[in-house]
Amino acid sequence: MTIQTVRNLRRASQVVFFAVFLWLILKTTFEVDFSPADVSEIGLPYPVSLALQFDPLAALMTLLASGTLYKGLLWSLVILIPTIFIGRFFCGWVCPLGSLNHWLSAIRSERMARRGKRLLEANRYKKYQRIKYYILFFCLGAALLGSLQAGLLDPLPLLARSVGTALLPTLHTAALALASAGRDTGIGPLAAATQGLYDLLGATLLPFRQAHFHGVVVIGIFFVTILLLNRVFTRFWCRGICPLGALLGVFSRFAIFGLAKDDKECNACNRCLLSCQGADNPDVGSKWRQAECHLCLNCQAACPEGALKFKFFPNQPDSTTNPVGTSRVDVTRRKVMASLLGGVAVVPLFRSGNAFEVKRSPTLIRPPGSQPEDDFLGRCIRCGQCMRVCPNNALHPTLLESGLEGLWTPYLIAKVGYCEPTCTLCGQVCPTGAIAELALRQKVGDEDTPPVRIGTAFLDRGRCLPWAMATPCIVCEEWCPTSPKAIYLREETAVDRQGNEVTVSRPHVDPALCTGCGACEYACPVWDRKAIYITSVGESRSETNQILLERQRA
Amino acid sequence: MERREFIKRTGPAVALAAVTGTTGLVFHNRETTRRRTVLAKTADFEVPPDPAIPTLTSATNDDPVAALRAALDAIGGIGRFVHAGETVVVKPNVGWDRTPAQGANTHPALVSEMVRLCLGAGAARVTVADVSCNDPRRSFLRSGIKEAGEVAGARVVLPSPEDFVEVDLGGKVLTSWPVFRYFIETDRLINMPVVKQHSLTRCTVGLKNLYGILGGRRNRLHQEIDQSIVDLAAFVRPTLTVVDATRVLFRGGPQGGSLDDVSQENTVMCATDQVAADSRAAEFLGLSGHQVSHIALAAQSGLGSLDYRSLGYREVV
Numbered sequence: 001m002t003i004q005t006v007r008n009l010r011r012a013s014q015v016v017f018f019a020v021f022l023w024l025i026l027k028t029t030f031e032v033d034f035s036p037a038d039v040s041e042i043g044l045p046y047p048v049s050l051a052l053q054f055d056p057l058a059a060l061m062t063l064l065a066s067g068t069l070y071k072g073l074l075w076s077l078v079i080l081i082p083t084i085f086i087g088r089f090f091c092g093w094v095c096p097l098g099s100l101n102h103w104l105s106a107i108r109s110e111r112m113a114r115r116g117k118r119l120l121e122a123n124r125y126k127k128y129q130r131i132k133y134y135i136l137f138f139c140l141g142a143a144l145l146g147s148l149q150a151g152l153l154d155p156l157p158l159l160a161r162s163v164g165t166a167l168l169p170t171l172h173t174a175a176l177a178l179a180s181a182g183r184d185t186g187i188g189p190l191a192a193a194t195q196g197l198y199d200l201l202g203a204t205l206l207p208f209r210q211a212h213f214h215g216v217v218v219i220g221i222f223f224v225t226i227l228l229l230n231r232v233f234t235r236f237w238c239r240g241i242c243p244l245g246a247l248l249g250v251f252s253r254f255a256i257f258g259l260a261k262d263d264k265e266c267n268a269c270n271r272c273l274l275s276c277q278g279a280d281n282p283d284v285g286s287k288w289r290q291a292e293c294h295l296c297l298n299c300q301a302a303c304p305e306g307a308l309k310f311k312f313f314p315n316q317p318d319s320t321t322n323p324v325g326t327s328r329v330d331v332t333r334r335k336v337m338a339s340l341l342g343g344v345a346v347v348p349l350f351r352s353g354n355a356f357e358v359k360r361s362p363t364l365i366r367p368p369g370s371q372p373e374d375d376f377l378g379r380c381i382r383c384g385q386c387m388r389v390c391p392n393n394a395l396h397p398t399l400l401e402s403g404l405e406g407l408w409t410p411y412l413i414a415k416v417g418y419c420e421p422t423c424t425l426c427g428q429v430c431p432t433g434a435i436a437e438l439a440l441r442q443k444v445g446d447e448d449t450p451p452v453r454i455g456t457a458f459l460d461r462g463r464c465l466p467w468a469m470a471t472p473c474i475v476c477e478e479w480c481p482t483s484p485k486a487i488y489l490r491e492e493t494a495v496d497r498q499g500n501e502v503t504v505s506r507p508h509v510d511p512a513l514c515t516g517c518g519a520c521e522y523a524c525p526v527w528d529r530k531a532i533y534i535t536s537v538g539e540s541r542s543e544t545n546q547i548l549l550e551r552q553r554a
Numbered sequence: 555m556e557r558r559e560f561i562k563r564t565g566p567a568v569a570l571a572a573v574t575g576t577t578g579l580v581f582h583n584r585e586t587t588r589r590r591t592v593l594a595k596t597a598d599f600e601v602p603p604d605p606a607i608p609t610l611t612s613a614t615n616d617d618p619v620a621a622l623r624a625a626l627d628a629i630g631g632i633g634r635f636v637h638a639g640e641t642v643v644v645k646p647n648v649g650w651d652r653t654p655a656q657g658a659n660t661h662p663a664l665v666s667e668m669v670r671l672c673l674g675a676g677a678a679r680v681t682v683a684d685v686s687c688n689d690p691r692r693s694f695l696r697s698g699i700k701e702a703g704e705v706a707g708a709r710v711v712l713p714s715p716e717d718f719v720e721v722d723l724g725g726k727v728l729t730s731w732p733v734f735r736y737f738i739e740t741d742r743l744i745n746m747p748v749v750k751q752h753s754l755t756r757c758t759v760g761l762k763n764l765y766g767i768l769g770g771r772r773n774r775l776h777q778e779i780d781q782s783i784v785d786l787a788a789f790v791r792p793t794l795t796v797v798d799a800t801r802v803l804f805r806g807g808p809q810g811g812s813l814d815d816v817s818q819e820n821t822v823m824c825a826t827d828q829v830a831a832d833s834r835a836a837e838f839l840g841l842s843g844h845q846v847s848h849i850a851l852a853a854q855s856g857l858g859s860l861d862y863r864s865l866g867y868r869e870v871v
Binding site for chain 1: 688689692695696701712714753754771777806809811812814
């Protein structure tokens with residue numbers, strides 16, 4: 001097999017893995033034409049979070065932070081163990097964000113190639129590439145104290161989150177707006193064309209209903225910035241920031257596969273540098289860096305003299321006399337220790353300020369089946385799969401609702417959507433067990449077990465129609481899904497403005513029955529600030545965030 | 555400066571000024587609101603009355619399909635309501651994410667049988683639609699109505715935002731409101747409610763089931779619930795009302811959940827008089843039509859008759 005063939009295989013591999021990743025995100029939704037075998041317990045037809053379970057960084061960090069390797073995360077060994085032997089093949093052949101950066105950089109490189117010298121210099125190893133190792137060790141330090149911060153920068157959750165909560169909903173809004181504008185023009189063909197575009201997107205990319213996610217503009221800007229940086233530096237993200245790339249770089253320390261350079265054949269044309277992805281110094285005059293190489297094979301394919309060759313057991317690396325290469329990661333022990341300690345220190349900093357056991361947040365309503373807050377923050381990689389799969393658009397990424405520590409973790413905004421009592425999809429798609437997978441029977445409860453509660457409903461009598469305005473309403477009671485209903489009514493006498501006594505049904509909440517699903521808040525017609533609302537108190541996952549004594553008993 | 559040069563040099567500025575000024579004038583509007591397109595349309599899908607045929611029939615049978623057939627035959631058969639080449643919309647109650655046994659939604663067997671009957675009568679297309687309260691995907695799936703409709707050969711449509719049209723309903727409290735367009739773009743409409751307790755209206759049957767053609771923020775309608783139900787019933791006149799009283803949710807309505815709140819009644823009713831149907835159905839909840847204010851108001855407004863027995867009510871077994 002020629003090197004060109006192998007390189008084409010690599011290109012095909014990038015396309016296939018990117019497509020699979022995207023397809024899995026697209027399938028993380030409850031589709032209209034979906035017919036499960038058992039309608040009483042709805043599950044998705046595909047393992048939509050599979051790609052995230054192949055993530056060694058997520059696996060390592062959740063292992064450190066929570067003490068266990070959850071379910072499918074064992075798949076990550078399929079990536080990690082080959083990396084130990086051959087190096088960062090994942091970055092060059094598999095990673096969907098890496099491929100995206102690769103393609104976007106390539107657009108720029110074509111243009112810049114005319115001024116080859118600058119590109120050549122840009123593709124030499126730079127010191128900023130060490131940053132990713134310090135990020136990795138910082139995240140490791142935080143994970144040691146039970147706080148999973150790697151998810152913010154881990155490319156797989158990052159891409160899933162950005163595409164699922166920012167990119168696709170933005171596309172949806174744009175397509176709807178375009179179709180509406182087309183209709184409003186009253187010009188038949190234009191209306192048909194814009195509607196046709198919307199229908200096409202609806203059939204391919206968009207979910208059943210438009211999702212709106214809280215504060216997602218930050219996620220969107222972050223993602224676009226990562227992509228745009230490729231215009232300035234080739235694969236800046238992969239080379240300088242990515243903690244998963246750093247982890248794989250560290251694990252390739254003892255690789256037996258690598259680049260062999262033949263300095264007798266080399267005539268220093270530097271073509272190898274022009275298309276180098278990892279900035280790992282493939283040229284003969286400088287030291288090749290195993291930990292930076294993505295195994296894209298461009299250098300070998302570009303070499304006209306046949307001086308470069310990837311093979312097993314290449315020339316002995318790391319000899320001081322012959323600068324053929326090194327498998328060492330270019331970091332200093334001091335800075336690694338400093339990063340690690342920084343990560344260790346940041347956790348008490350987070351938690352002393354935003355101590356969730358002290359400063360209870362009423363709005364921090366976690367998905368049903370969520371672990372207690374400290375364990376939750378040790379598992380959630382912020383991939384946004386739960387938010388995307390939620391049929392009611394109830395789950396949203398936090399901004400500061402759970403502190404800076406919990407940035408972009410899921411929380412429920414009942415005003416936008418409530419928790420469907422018989423739905424267990426968020427727990428099904430969670431790749432790390434931050435949200436436990438619940439059986440329907442567990443979620444709704446039975447004679448022996450209480451239902452899963454995510455909060456408790458409260459009335460704002462100053463805004464509630466029957467309470468404040470002597471006006472009939474009781475939509476909350478209509479929507480209350482528990483049996484018997486947690487919201488009950490009392491016929492009470494109110495006095496209207498004219499002084500007449502009128503009888504109205506007024507809602508009351510029985511906290512012993514309320515599961516905090518938020519259907520009442522969602523349905524309340526006092527649209528902007530609801531007259532009935534849920535707060536986190538009473539949530540099953542916390543032993544202390546409770547009101548009633550009796551409710552704790554089954 | 556030469557005249558020619560003056561024209562040459564001021565020309566572009568004058569042209570841009572002309573375009574700018576014209577744009578301002580064309581789009582100038584003293585109103586602060588943007589006009590919305592409102593579709594005014596009556597939705598009368600009734601068939602001509604026939605004095606020889608009762609306006610309300612009721613059949614009781616352990617088999618819901620047999621009960622439906624018997625009640626329908628007694629009111630003139632499907633051929634009276636659906637004719638060859640017509641499009642039909644069947645409107646069951648698919649409001650809630652509940653299973654058939656929980657009694658919150660219309661029985662799926664009745665829906666599929668109704669679809670089959672319409673197609674058998676030569677209907678060009680039968681559509682099953684509702685605007686659910688809970689997520690429509692879950693509601694249509696778990697109620698069994700999506701499968702029931704599709705298996706029988708109907709098109710099942712779930713509401714999506716672009717399928718709503720602004721309609722002038724011409725009521726006292728219901729004026730301009732978004733309506734799911736399938737319910738007005740049809741030749742025949744068959745309303746298939748289920749009988750349930752409701753804390754505000756006491757009972758919900760056919761008249762209240764018509765809420766399900768509306769989109770928008772219909773929770774606000776609860777403040778004037780009786781009048782808004784009557785307004786809607788005056789606007790949309792179904793061809794036929796088929797009341798599912800096979801199971802009756804007598805407590806915890808309208809979405810229920812507990813099987814303890816459901817009683818087995820094994821009854822299906824067919825009516826050309828919506829008020830009569832509701833009045834009879836209210837009896838399953840121990841009420842009479844007079845006690846249910848929206849049914850009484852509908853009768854007062856001339857939409858039908860509370861005293862169904864005087865109008866040739868027929869019970870078949």
